[in-house]
Amino acid sequence: MRKLLNVLYITSPDSYLSKDGENVVIYCKDEEKFRIPIHNIEGIVCFNYTGASPALMAMCAENGVGLTFLNENDKFLARVNGGVKGNVLLRKKQYRISDDESQCVTIATNFIYGKILNCRSMLRRTIRDHGNNVNADKLEEASSYLLNNAKKVLNAKSLDEIRGIEGDAAKIYFDSFNEMILSQKDSFYMETRNKRPPKDNLNALLSFLYTILAHEVQSALETVGLDPYVGFLHRDRPGRASLALDLMEELRGPFADRLALTLINRNQINKNGFTVKENGSILLDDKTKKEVLAAWHARKQEEITHPFLDEKIKFGLIPYVQALLLSRFLREDLDGYPPFLLK
Known part of the structure; x- marks a missing residue:
């Protein structure tokens, strides 16, 4: 049985996602607001995002953490995934x-x-x-x-x-x-x-x-x-x-x-x-x-x-x-x- 992990939702329009070691770090107007180890989450969903660093995207892909971007109307824009896996x-x-x-x-x-x-x-x-x-x-x-x-x-x-x-x-x-x-x-x-x-x-x-x-x-x-x-x-x-x-x-x-x-x-x-x-x-x-x-x-x-x-x-x-x-x-x-x- 799969362990129930968490999805991280980014709702602030001024948030920027970055990587620090094995942590996802959220900045708002250059000030760190939140951080969480990548292994504690299974997905990230960004509403009306400012952006995310390439290093953060790569870390998500390597750890199987789906990174999804939506616009302010909650319409799907893009999803970052790693290599194709599975049977x-x-x-x-x-x-x-x-x-x-x-x-x-x-x-x-x-x-x-x-x-x-x-x-x-x-x-x-x-x-x-x-x-x-x-x-x-x-x-x-x-x-x-x-x-x-x-x-x-x-x-x-x-x-x-x-x-x-x-x-x-x-x-x-x-x-x-x-x-x-x-x-x-x-x-x-x-x-x-x-x-x-x-x-x-x-x-x-x-x-x-x-x-x-x-x-x-x-x-x-x-x-x-x-x-x-x-x-x-x-x-x-x-x-x-x-x-x-x-x-x-x-x-x-x-x-x-x-x-x-x-x-x-x-x-x-x-x-x-x-x-x-x-x-x-x-x-x-x-x-x-x-x-x-x-x-x-x-x-x-x-x-x-x-x-x-x-x-x-x-x-x-x-x-x-x-x-x-x-x-x-x-x-x-x-x-x-x-x-x-x-x-």
């Missing part, structure tokens, strides 16, 4: 399967089946815990619709059919999302799911969390030797980590959506932590990003019983476990890929 036979098998639609359908079906059921679990949890304070009838109707879509996807014959079912389920889910918000309803409300850029506080928060999740899933895939850029549902596109997008589908609800609702409903964040840009896009300010990241790390430390392994693990290890299960399926050590299902 070449596993990657060759991955590439062969990615070119065979019938095999891609088998894998993609499980990704989206898990996603739809996890979305449904979010709705069911709200009905169970807060049925008297929400529009339970609307959530019940959406829950039934999602269950029907989950059954449909098991019989899908093509990737286009799977995408259609997933898109239909996502619309129903996000149309019901506002019902799960119990506090600050006027400040966190979405008319529809939007991104690139997000147009309201709730969409901005979800996009930020999805960006963090994508980074961690990509790292997990690289750890087990898979190529995160060659997917089975999301097709190949230069610069897009398609397999990371595939695998994170089932994890969006448990990791990102659930945390977003917790932060809002417990008033850990509020509308004052969001800013509107000239183009109408909404961004989290630095303080709110730090609050969200602290909650993200705290969530990763919680223990759960993995539904397939039936073992207790830290929540933050789920992407690595799912990546490992996927690699075992591709090696034919498992009869099928078991998606992570939220209880």
Whole structure:
């Protein structure tokens, strides 16, 4: 089992990353603000960065620490990695399967089946815990619709059919999302799911969390030797980590959506932590990003019983476990890929 390490998030726009011995050092306006040994972290994510020294990049590559750069809108810019590692036979098998639609359908079906059921679990949890304070009838109707879509996807014959079912389920889910918000309803409300850029506080928060999740899933895939850029549902596109997008589908609800609702409903964040840009896009300010990241790390430390392994693990290890299960399926050590299902 992989030890749960930490991801270092750099949110200050004036920060510069440098190397000192075996340490990552963060400077802000030529003043040292923080340092940490490279072996204590597994990844670095820089939001709206000033830069990083070549020596720091080289140290990250040599130690297998992913270094990711995002712009102020949380859009992926670049990722620094070392030499390609992992089982070449596993990657060759991955590439062969990615070119065979019938095999891609088998894998993609499980990704989206898990996603739809996890979305449904979010709705069911709200009905169970807060049925008297929400529009339970609307959530019940959406829950039934999602269950029907989950059954449909098991019989899908093509990737286009799977995408259609997933898109239909996502619309129903996000149309019901506002019902799960119990506090600050006027400040966190979405008319529809939007991104690139997000147009309201709730969409901005979800996009930020999805960006963090994508980074961690990509790292997990690289750890087990898979190529995160060659997917089975999301097709190949230069610069897009398609397999990371595939695998994170089932994890969006448990990791990102659930945390977003917790932060809002417990008033850990509020509308004052969001800013509107000239183009109408909404961004989290630095303080709110730090609050969200602290909650993200705290969530990763919680223990759960993995539904397939039936073992207790830290929540933050789920992407690595799912990546490992996927690699075992591709090696034919498992009869099928078991998606992570939220209880």
